[in-house]
Amino acid sequence: MTRQDRHRQLLDAAWRLVRQEGAQALTLGRLAEQAGVTKPVVYDQFGTRTGLLAALYQEFDARQTARMESALAASAPSLADRAAVIASAYVDCVLAQGREASGVIAALGATPELDKVKRECEAIFMDLCRGALAPFAAAGVIAPAALRAMLGAAEALSNAAVAGELTVGQAKDELFETIIAMMGRAARPAGRAAR
Numbered sequence: 001m002t003r004q005d006r007h008r009q010l011l012d013a014a015w016r017l018v019r020q021e022g023a024q025a026l027t028l029g030r031l032a033e034q035a036g037v038t039k040p041v042v043y044d045q046f047g048t049r050t051g052l053l054a055a056l057y058q059e060f061d062a063r064q065t066a067r068m069e070s071a072l073a074a075s076a077p078s079l080a081d082r083a084a085v086i087a088s089a090y091v092d093c094v095l096a097q098g099r100e101a102s103g104v105i106a107a108l109g110a111t112p113e114l115d116k117v118k119r120e121c122e123a124i125f126m127d128l129c130r131g132a133l134a135p136f137a138a139a140g141v142i143a144p145a146a147l148r149a150m151l152g153a154a155e156a157l158s159n160a161a162v163a164g165e166l167t168v169g170q171a172k173d174e175l176f177e178t179i180i181a182m183m184g185r186a187a188r189p190a191g192r193a194a195r
Contacts, residue, residue: 003045007055010035010045014056015100023103028052054117056104061121064093065128072132079136079183086129087154087175091168094158122151133179137186146182153178 001009013035018026028049032042046052068089075081107114126147134140154175161171 006037006041007045010037010042011055011059014052015097018056018100018103023053023100023107026052026107050111050113053104053107053114057114057117057121060093060097060104061124063097064090065124067093068125068128072128077135079133079180082132082136083176083179083183084172086132086179087172090154091158091161091171091175094155095162095168126151133183133186136183142182142186146186150179150182 032039071085157171160166
């Protein structure tokens with residue numbers, strides 16, 4: 001088996017383990033058992049539990065980014081279409097991964113290294129959104145705080161849909177409205193005093 005194929009096998013086994021037992025059960029030794037390989041094979045691929053969690057999150061983020069890029073490329077260049085694509089793609093990606101993504105995301109805050117990986121992935125998402133939405137902002141500028149608020153709303157609404165607290169439609173609709181409201185503020189001319 002190639003190194004890349006082994007990596008894929010181990011990531012799939014890790015997602016299964018998180019789905020079945022939760023992120024807290026995800027250790028390199030437990031992953032080796034689940035995948036039917038020796039511990040050195042897992043250690044060679046990820047080094048540490050932190051490395052494994054980072055790889056899972058980066059894979060999740062790459063899927064989310066690819067889905068959103070594809071949908072944005074196919075969308076009409078209007079604010080409503082772009083907002084709908086961002087809302088739908090984000091919620092759909094979190095739902096596709098299910099509760100296991102929430103567990104991995106929660107575990108990412110456990111160490112400074114994992115928090116750094118999460119922040120890097122968040123920056124990719126916010127840059128993608130900035131590029132898609134900037135044409136609809138005054139002077140093409142969207143405040144970093146607005147993008148951070150949108151990301152927080154996207155995470156909270158998606159996780160609420162995964163938990164069954166909201167329907168998928170409610171999560172997407174509310175995120176869409178949040179993005180439209182954010183862009184309404186971004187479309188106003190600069191010059192207002194900061195609050």
